[in-house]
Amino acid sequence: MAFSTALNARLKCATPILQAPMAGGGDTPDLVAAVCAAGGFGFVGAAYLQPAQIAEVCRAVRQRTRGPYGINLFAHMPAPRPDDVAAALACVTPYFDELGLPPPSVPDQPHPDFGAQLEAVSQSDASAFSFTFGQMPAAAMQSLKARGIFVLGTATTVDEAIALAHDGVDAVIAQGAEAGGHRGTFAASFDAAMVGTMALVPQVVDAIRVPVVASGGIMDGRGIAAALALGASGVQLGTAFLTCDEAGVPEAYKRTILAASETDTIITRAFSGRPARGIGNRFMEEVGAAAADAILPFPWQNALTRPLRRAAATAQRAEFLSLWAGQGMRLARRQSTAELMRHLIDDCDAALRHLSRHVR
Numbered sequence: 001m002a003f004s005t006a007l008n009a010r011l012k013c014a015t016p017i018l019q020a021p022m023a024g025g026g027d028t029p030d031l032v033a034a035v036c037a038a039g040g041f042g043f044v045g046a047a048y049l050q051p052a053q054i055a056e057v058c059r060a061v062r063q064r065t066r067g068p069y070g071i072n073l074f075a076h077m078p079a080p081r082p083d084d085v086a087a088a089l090a091c092v093t094p095y096f097d098e099l100g101l102p103p104p105s106v107p108d109q110p111h112p113d114f115g116a117q118l119e120a121v122s123q124s125d126a127s128a129f130s131f132t133f134g135q136m137p138a139a140a141m142q143s144l145k146a147r148g149i150f151v152l153g154t155a156t157t158v159d160e161a162i163a164l165a166h167d168g169v170d171a172v173i174a175q176g177a178e179a180g181g182h183r184g185t186f187a188a189s190f191d192a193a194m195v196g197t198m199a200l201v202p203q204v205v206d207a208i209r210v211p212v213v214a215s216g217g218i219m220d221g222r223g224i225a226a227a228l229a230l231g232a233s234g235v236q237l238g239t240a241f242l243t244c245d246e247a248g249v250p251e252a253y254k255r256t257i258l259a260a261s262e263t264d265t266i267i268t269r270a271f272s273g274r275p276a277r278g279i280g281n282r283f284m285e286e287v288g289a290a291a292a293d294a295i296l297p298f299p300w301q302n303a304l305t306r307p308l309r310r311a312a313a314t315a316q317r318a319e320f321l322s323l324w325a326g327q328g329m330r331l332a333r334r335q336s337t338a339e340l341m342r343h344l345i346d347d348c349d350a351a352l353r354h355l356s357r358h359v360r
C-alpha cells in the first residue's frame with residue numbers, strides 16, 4: 001500500500017517519493033516517466049541544459065507520461081572568470097592527453113544563462129520547480145508561483161531552511177551530508193554544513209512550517225520510514241535511481257556503484273570546483289591533491305573538465321568520470337525503475353507495520 005502525506009496531495013502524485021534531479025544525464029525522460037508511472041514524482045535536472053534543450057526534454061517526458069513532473073536548476077551566482085587559469089589547465093592537461101583529446105581550454109560561457117533557463121521552465125508544462133546552491137530572486141519566485149508551480153528549495157542547515165521558507169518556497173528539501181552529488185550549501189561553510197540526514201531533518205521540521213523532504217542516504221523502504229518518523233513529508237532519492245535500467249549514466253558508472261561500499265565516497269571539488277560527494281577515483285585523488293589554485297571555482301572547473309568526462313563516458317573509463325553517489329551505495333540494486341519503486345513502497349509499508357507491532 002502506497003503511503004501518502006500532504007506533500008504528494010499537493011504534488012498530485014500517489015506517494016511522496018521524489019526522484020532527485022540528476023543534471024548531467026542520469027535522469028533520462030524514461031526514468032522520470034517511469035517514476036511518475038509508479039506513483040512517485042520525477043524531476044528533470046536541467047542545470048546544464050540550454051533553454052531549447054529544456055523544452056526538448058520536457059516534450060520527451062510528456063510523450064512518455066501524462067503525469068506531473070518537475071524541473072530543477074542551480075540557483076547560484078556564478079563566480080567571475082578567474083584571472084589566472086594556467087595552473088588549472090596544466091593540472092588537467094595530462095588527462096586530456098591520455099584520452100587523446102585536444103588541449104583543455106576554459107570557455108567564455110561556462111554555464112547556460114539562468115534567466116533564460118527559468119523562462120524555459122515557465123514555458124514548460126512542469127508542475128514543480130526545485131533549485132539548489134542558493135536562493136531564488138524574489139521576482140522569479142513570484143512569477144513561478146503565480147503560474148501555479150510548486151517550488152522547492154534545497155537546504156543543508158536549519159538557517160538555510162528558514163531563509164528559503166521566508167522566501168516563500170512551498171517545501172524545503174533537507175539535504176543531509178550522506179547525499180550523492182553537489183552540496184546545496186549556500187549560507188554556511190561547506191565543512192560546517194556537513195550535517196547528517198538523521199540530525200538535519202527533525203531540526204528543520206521543527207524550524208519551519210512548510211513540508212520538509214528528506215534527502216541523503218535514503219535507499220530503501222526502511223530509510224523512507226525513518227525519514228517519515230523524523231517528521232519529513234516526503235523523500236528525495238538520487239543514488240538509488242542511478243543503477244536503474246532507465247538511468248542515463250554510463251555502464252561503467254553503474255558497475256562502480258554496484259561494487260562500492262559506504263566508505264568509498266569522498267567530497268571533492270576536483271571535477272566542478274564545488275564540493276560534491278562521489279566515489280573516489282584516480283582523477284579525484286590526483287587533482288584533489290593538487291595546489292588550491294589548480295582547481296577553478298564552479299562553474300569554471302566544471303566547464304574545463306566537461307570534455308574529459310564526455311570522452312571518459314564514451315570510453316567507459318570510470319577513473320575520469322564524476323561518479324556522484326551517496327553513502328548508501330551498498331543498498332543499490334540493478335533493476336527497473338518500476339521494480340525499485342515497488343520495493344520502496346512495499347518495504348516502507350513493511351517497515352512501518354514492523355515498527356507498529358513494537359508499540360504497546
Ligand SMILES: Cc1cc2nc3c(=O)[nH]c(=O)nc-3n(C[C@H](O)[C@H](O)[C@H](O)COP(=O)(O)O)c2cc1C
Nearest residue numbers: 020022023045132179180181216217238239324326
Ligand atoms: C548523480 C547525481 C546528480 C545530482 N544532480 C543534482 C541536480 O542536478 N540538482 C539537485 O538539486 N540535486 C542533485 N543531486 C543531489 C540530489 O538532489 C540529492 O540530494 C541526493 O541524490 C540525495 O542523496 P542520495 O544520492 O544518497 O539519495 C544529484 C545527486 C546525484 C547522485
